[in-house]
Amino acid sequence: SKAKVFITRRLPVELKQLQEVATVEVWTERQPPPYDVLLEKVKTIDGLLCLLTDKIDSPLIAGNLKVISQVAVGYDNIDVAAASKRKIPVGHTPGVLTDATADFAWALLMAAARRVMEADKFTRAGLWQTWEPDLLLGPNITGATLGIVGFGRIGQAVARRAKGFDMRILYTSRYQWEPELEKSLGVEFAPFEQLLQESDFVTVHTPGTDDTYHLFSDRQFNLMKPEAILINTARGTVVDPDALYRALASGKIAAAAVDVTEPEPIPQDSPLLTLDNLIITPHIGSASRQTRSKMAKMAIANLIAGLKGHQLPYCVNPEIYTDD
Ligand code: GLV
Ligand code: GLV
Secondary structure, eight states: OOEEEEESSOOSSOOHHHHHHEEEEEOOSSSOOOHHHHHHHTTTOSEEEEOTTSOBOGGGSOTTOOEEEESSSOOTTBOHHHHHHTTOOEEOOOSTTHHHHHHHHHHHHHHHHTTHHHHHHHHHTTOOOSOOTTTTOOOOOTTOEEEEEOOSHHHHHHHHHHGGGTOEEEEEOSSOOOHHHHHHHTEEEOOHHHHHHHOSEEEEOOOOSTTTTTOBSHHHHHHSOTTOEEEEOSOGGGBOHHHHHHHHHTTSSSEEEESOOSSSSOOTTOGGGGOTTEEEOOSOTTOOHHHHHHHHHHHHHHHHHHHTTOOOSSBSOGGGGTOO
16 A cells, blocks of 8 residues: 655645655645644654654654654754664755755845845835934945854855955864865854954854754854844754843844744744844745745655655664664
8 A cells, every 4th residue: 555644734845746656645734734733644654754843752753653754954853863773764854954044144144244124124114304424234245254153064064155245264064174164265263252252243054953942142242242143043942041131131232133933933922022132933944835845855855755764865863774
């Protein structure tokens, strides 16, 4: 009999190819399926196609499940260890969203520096009455120091774009890259604290893991320059939201722009929403039409490979194929 798959949301992609190998059920609501629904579904399905809004914990990694395919590069919502234990491959979508996400980090950086959101509000409020020499001033971007925290594909793509702005580019990551790569990107390795002290812009490109949980808290904001601007397009958990509020409200740093929050979505009573020097967008870093379509296609390809018992083209836990 045909394999069964459950897709936790409508995707911008043709399902025909998948339907040839599996019976497909799509959750069509705007909100993610409740946990109970997922718990019921996994009893009967062979493949699960999920999003970062679905918490896939070990009770869900059960039944006949043969593959979990996530439509995202990050997979902090999935208990990968539990999947590996049961030899279930987990797929993700690296590479295809690198440029879109780097572009969006730049959109936020420039909007925060040059106060685009405040300026738009100002104009709509009818406050534009003349040209003013000191209206809505911000820092220079060209020639400033950019600190990139996390130097994987996306961090490096952000660095490539920074070259056009004649910036000094610092990066920190778990290990230092080869000198050739540093040279070609025009970047210097800096320990995290030095990067915080010297950067005018700090942009986060780490995954959300136990190691990066609240990497930014009071201590780190205290090290940053008062004119510094923080950009986060990675994971909300990397920044302690209470510390971010304190830093922005007290002027420890000048501004921030975040596409990710902890929790998501941001609660409507969060004090962060009262700040003028913070831009918050709803986790849309990868949201170009082309990129979202590529992500969906890649996730489907991973899913089909898993259903056929083939190695996933983009697998998070490939060790399951070799370990005994
Ligand atoms: C989005 O946040 C992703 O991980 O793809
Ligand atoms: C994500 O794709 C990264 O490695 O930065």
